[in-house]
Amino acid sequence: MALFILRRLIQSLFVLIAVSVVVFFAVYAVGDPIELLVSPEASMADRQAMIARLGLDLPVWQQYMSFLWRALHGDLGNSFVHGIPAISLIVQRIPATFELVVVAIFLTCAIGIPLGLVAGLYRDEPLGRGIMATSILGFSLPGFWQGMMLILLFAVWLGLLPASGRGETVNVLGVPLSFFTADGWSHMILPAINLALANIALVLRLTASGVVEARSQDYVKFARAKGVKPGRIVRRHILRNILIPVVTVVGMEFGSLIAYSTITESVFAWPGMGKLLIDSVYQLDRPVVVAYVMLVTLIFVLINLVVDVLYAVLDPRVQLLAPAN
């Protein structure tokens, strides 16, 4: 197990380095880096200072090394717009985004898996077919439109929930979270649902097809031949087997949810990382964009690692040191 983790860590490191190379070349080597990194309002003197500091007069590979060096020390430049280090800007916004993502994942599992189970067990009946048909809407409708409709319905027409912004927060271990206030929840519910909808549809369909496949397996027939009660067959035999791919997908979707939060946060004016990214792209605040990319890649890579380990724990057939294909 330890060897497995080590191997995956090394692989992850390679991915990080690859991304850093791509980002570096996209920002520093293509086009005029000064243009990209120095705020247009900077004075001549500031420009010179920046050029010297960033070593833009040095050969490219040296520039990359110093970029890497600085990145490892958490220095990814200062935001043009806000003036403070890009990294700290992003880090400030992490709790807000993670709140949404966590609730979205919870909704995905709480709604997607049970509905998928029903859809799979009643596949040939109107109930199952209805659920599957509705799920198509979940992932084909654009996320931003779904968000807008939610606002229209619940905030404008019904007036039940606020249309935007984050609610009251409470400081937990120095991190401001809005889980603990009613106001926090009333602000969080709509964006979390919006974020989760496409995922719910995905997990629902995955669970349903998993159930259909599991049911036709011989071990289910054998369990019936032993006289095992139908409820137990679904719980212990079918569920256990489909949980594996579902868990994997949910884990991978964690990273994807962080990405899609850009849309939700824009629609709901939620002050998270995603909104920051959009604003920065719009305002050409490139250091923030770069910092975001690096950070998110790091998160993805860690998540993939955790998912792989989890998979190995859940499926006893997986050999952790299987030869790489």
Added chain:
Amino acid sequence: MTEELLKVRGLRTAFHTEAGAWPAVDGVDFTLRRGEILGLVGESGSGKSVTGFSLVGLIDAPGEVVAGEVIFDGTDLRQLDEEGLRQLRGNRIAMIFQDPLMTLNPVLRIGEQMMEAIQTHAKVSNAEARTRCREALEKVGIASAESRLDSYPHEFSGGMRQRVAIAIAMLNNPDLIIADEPTTALDVTIQGQILYRMQEVCRTLNTALIWITHDLGVVAELADRVAVMYAGRIVETGPVSEILSAPRHPYTQGLLQSMPGIAQPGARLQQIKGMAPSLTKRPSGCAFRPRCPNAIARCAEQAPDITTEGSRSYRCYVPIARESVPV
């Protein structure tokens, strides 16, 4: 408590396709006494496995049991609802499937899969259920049974998995075990061990056994009686020794003659010419007619009824005469 445990009359199981419903099992009759071992023999496609599953109502769509009576200890199983059948399955009628790798759930431990077979039929504590499972494993010759209960199916070899399947079948002391080609997927030496175990189990507990196979050799060793199936019908039944020494039906004779053990070393293996018909292409009249060396005109017109001869019966207009076939 009558001697007759199972009486099957007119069993017919069909598979629905877009082109209609085709009978995989086309009017099967047989009887089984307590503690008796019946070998159900046939080629692939003869409907033998479908027969086995049909008895306990484990035929899933697009298949369906459409006719017949399955009288088990006085009760017609076909009249029972799913819950009624469930209470019998694994309890008084147990099954052993062909491929234990597929039939044991790969993500659950063996112990759990064994204990659930006990606890679904009776209120038994975990500790007691576990003890019974351990004893069952020991009875089928699995060493370190206690620790084996915590293993996963993929940690066992093929022969051991099948022994686990036998142990599971025995757990609730069933009156009848239906074994569907349990040794087909195993190599010959293991096969011998399994056969030995099965025989032991059935003799000591007076459990009836239906052993479904394509291998006449296995049947010769194990069974008391034989039923030979062809194209969805039973064409011959009777005590093993009589059938093997003096078969009446040409198909049975063909099967016997094609067994490798029969032929002289160096001589050609005999085969029955032609191939078994597929489900949708069964010939009218006697299904074996196109391949039968003795067929007459009547064989094409109407399928033969059952002719009884003492404790044997067969469906044939031109049965083979009394002398023995060299075995």
Added chain:
Amino acid sequence: MTPTDPEPTGTIGPLTDTPRRVAILKKLRRRPTVRGSVIALLILIVVVMVAPYFAPQNPYDLANLNLLDGRLAPRSPMMDGGTYWLGTDDQGRDMLSAILYGLRISVMVGLTTVALATTIGSLVGLVAAYVGGFVDAMLMRLVDFILGFPTILVALVLLSMLGRGIDKVILALVIVQWAHYARIMRSRALQERHKEYVEAAANLGFPAWRIMLFHLLPNCLGPVMVFATIQIAAAIVLEATLSFLGVGVPVTEPSLGLLIANGFQYLLSGDYWISMFPGLALLLLILTINILGDRLRESLDPRHA
């Protein structure tokens, strides 16, 4: 003795001639939706083509616009006697015309993106499968890398580097999408590669590029085409999302996404039509394409009889 299957002189028919209800119903159900969505799609395409000639107003010719006409509800009358069937936006633009123009742009972006991505991706996949070895490994590493990140993120970052404009949007979308096609084409080509007709062509001395393009490619197009149909809707949605977020097409050539974004702020004050109608148009477009793609995939899937 060769085992032949002697022809039976008569076979028994089935027990009953009525197939299972489920089988029939399934088949029937497929037909109307296919027909329905094909018709809807054709209508949409025709509409898109003739939009400039049919629209009551050219919404982007500033001379046509009258600010006083801004934010009128649907079915309000026009000054010259016509009707603003779907209302106007804050600049006084007729929503119906704006939607027709917007549909055009959305469809154009979607089709172009998919056409380009399919071409590039297929070629890469083909080469990777045919040449194999190191080239294959490297190309697939690249593909895995790109596919490992969520599309929206990659598109956003790309656009932040490239700037605004329809061509840049298409470029970003193509960069994001081609990898899918490469993977599909490669796996299909790998299967076909070992078939005899490829060997025969090689033996006849045809150059590699000729074999790939004229022999291998036609036989591998199936799964790619099906995927492409579904991806048209995905490309349209992605473009709409990017435009909604403000990083997509420029204001001078608004797609449906931008229209929706423009109307968003008025949602809260009750002028729902500025966002709602472009949104519905987008939905209709996507749903018809998706349903069509889904049916196509089902009918081409060899597992369904």
